[in-house]
Amino acid sequence: MVLCRVLLCLLVVLPVGAYAACAVPNGDAGHVIFNTTTKTMQYCNGTHWVNTGKSEPAASQTGCVTPAGVAGQVVYVSTTGVVQFCNGQNWVDTACAATRSPNGSGCGGKPAGTMQYNSTHNELQFCDSTDWVAMGWACPLETVPAVCYDFTTWTPRGISSAGWIRIASSADGMKWAAIDGSWMGNAGLYTSTDGGLTWTLRIQKIFNDVASSSDGMTLVGVQQGSKIDVSTDGGATWTARGSTGWWQNVTMSADGAKIAVAAYGGYIYVSTDRGVTWTSRGSNKYWLGIASSADGETIAAINDRVYLSKNGGVTWVATGPATTGPGVIAVSANGQIMATASSAGYISISTDGGATWSNRDVVRSWQKIAMSADGSKMAATVYNGQVYTSDDTGTTWTPRASNRAWRGIASSANGAKLAAVAEGDAIYMSTCP
Numbered sequence: 001m002v003l004c005r006v007l008l009c010l011l012v013v014l015p016v017g018a019y020a021a022c023a024v025p026n027g028d029a030g031h032v033i034f035n036t037t038t039k040t041m042q043y044c045n046g047t048h049w050v051n052t053g054k055s056e057p058a059a060s061q062t063g064c065v066t067p068a069g070v071a072g073q074v075v076y077v078s079t080t081g082v083v084q085f086c087n088g089q090n091w092v093d094t095a096c097a098a099t100r101s102p103n104g105s106g107c108g109g110k111p112a113g114t115m116q117y118n119s120t121h122n123e124l125q126f127c128d129s130t131d132w133v134a135m136g137w138a139c140p141l142e143t144v145p146a147v148c149y150d151f152t153t154w155t156p157r158g159i160s161s162a163g164w165i166r167i168a169s170s171a172d173g174m175k176w177a178a179i180d181g182s183w184m185g186n187a188g189l190y191t192s193t194d195g196g197l198t199w200t201l202r203i204q205k206i207f208n209d210v211a212s213s214s215d216g217m218t219l220v221g222v223q224q225g226s227k228i229d230v231s232t233d234g235g236a237t238w239t240a241r242g243s244t245g246w247w248q249n250v251t252m253s254a255d256g257a258k259i260a261v262a263a264y265g266g267y268i269y270v271s272t273d274r275g276v277t278w279t280s281r282g283s284n285k286y287w288l289g290i291a292s293s294a295d296g297e298t299i300a301a302i303n304d305r306v307y308l309s310k311n312g313g314v315t316w317v318a319t320g321p322a323t324t325g326p327g328v329i330a331v332s333a334n335g336q337i338m339a340t341a342s343s344a345g346y347i348s349i350s351t352d353g354g355a356t357w358s359n360r361d362v363v364r365s366w367q368k369i370a371m372s373a374d375g376s377k378m379a380a381t382v383y384n385g386q387v388y389t390s391d392d393t394g395t396t397w398t399p400r401a402s403n404r405a406w407r408g409i410a411s412s413a414n415g416a417k418l419a420a421v422a423e424g425d426a427i428y429m430s431t432c433p
Contacts, residue, residue, distance in 0.1 A: 094136065220252060332375030
């Protein structure tokens with residue numbers, strides 16, 4: 001366990017040529033402070049101050065214990081692989097300990113606990129012994145800094161007039177993977193590492209679906225009549241895994257280790273080693289959609305209704321309403337909140353892990369649904385309709401964007417960044433101001 005004063009720890013790794021500025025107080029990109037009002041450690045991302053962990057304004061300033069510390073001090077906990085700060089009363093995680101890797105060999109020669117400011121992604125990061133981790137991403141259902149949810153502006157990105165059908169996102173909304181599924185020369189899987197500003201063609205295949213790990217480094221693309229394509233370096237290189245199948249949809253755990261693919265007229269196959277080996281699960285059906293929890297243990301798939309597994313696909317039970325037309329599904333990080341929709345039906349919501357369901361909104365030609373990690377914020381697309389969003393766990397829905405041939409949609413973990421794709425159109429990005 002390494003303990004140090006926050007400024008002494010961080011100044012040695014912050015960039016020399018900072019740019020832009022934050023106000024109240026003034027600071028350049030990469031500067032770190034302890035906010036005595038909100039009782040949080042914050043960093044300047046070049047525009048505004050960002051909390052590195054949950055705010056607890058009522059925290060007393062009597063000091064932290066185990067280890068002893070005062071407000072603003074920082075500790076790296078080697079047993080969980082997480083950097084914490086003392087808010088004056090408690091040690092606060094700066095990232096989700098449940099998804100960290102505490103026993104690795106370091107990050108590019110830097111030891112575990114090292115902190116740096118990444119000027120490409122405008123974020124403060126620490127090494128969890130294996131990967132550089134952005135600070136400020138709590139575990140699902142923890143209290144995180146409030147973000148707005150007013151998606152009134154949508155900006156077109158990527159190739160225009162392309163056959164965009166699906167898109168996936170990293171947890172921070174900086175890395176995206178999108179599929180052009182047309183039978184044209186530009187068809188393939190594209191990635192962006194700068195929040196959607198620029199896009200690079202990674203592999204030319206007519207994929208049906210794509211999934212991304214929370215860090216955006218593990219990507220899986222599936223198509224009909226082919227093997228399963230897996231990348232563990234953000235799309236730079238690809239390996240064909242498994243057997244040839246009529247693959248329709250794919251999902252994966254947050255760390256990218258557990259993958260589940262569904263065949264249209266076949267079984268569900270699961271892998272626990274990033275696609276190296278596969279095991280058939282479930283029943284032979286015409287699967288239409290699949291989603292999983294962050295740990296990959298809860299898997300929900302759609303055929304004539306929702307089929308649910310709580311043990312990584314070993315056993316399955318039928319639940320939820322009957323599906324009217326092709327269906328899609330989304331699952332929260334903890335597997336308790338689920339949302340399903342179909343091309344000629346309602347959006348149906350479950351908040352008790354699939355035990356009971358309630359129909360929401362009205363019948364529309366729903367194409368895809370996405371949600372924040374905690375399930376409180378959702379977004380769904382309608383073909384030749386609009387994008388709809390909800391910030392109350394799917395109870396009420398608000399139309400956004402304009403009428404287009406909307407297909408896929410994806411969300412950052414906190415629900416503040418959305419990207420939707422329109423067939424024969426473009427990738428549209430919307431970030432809450």
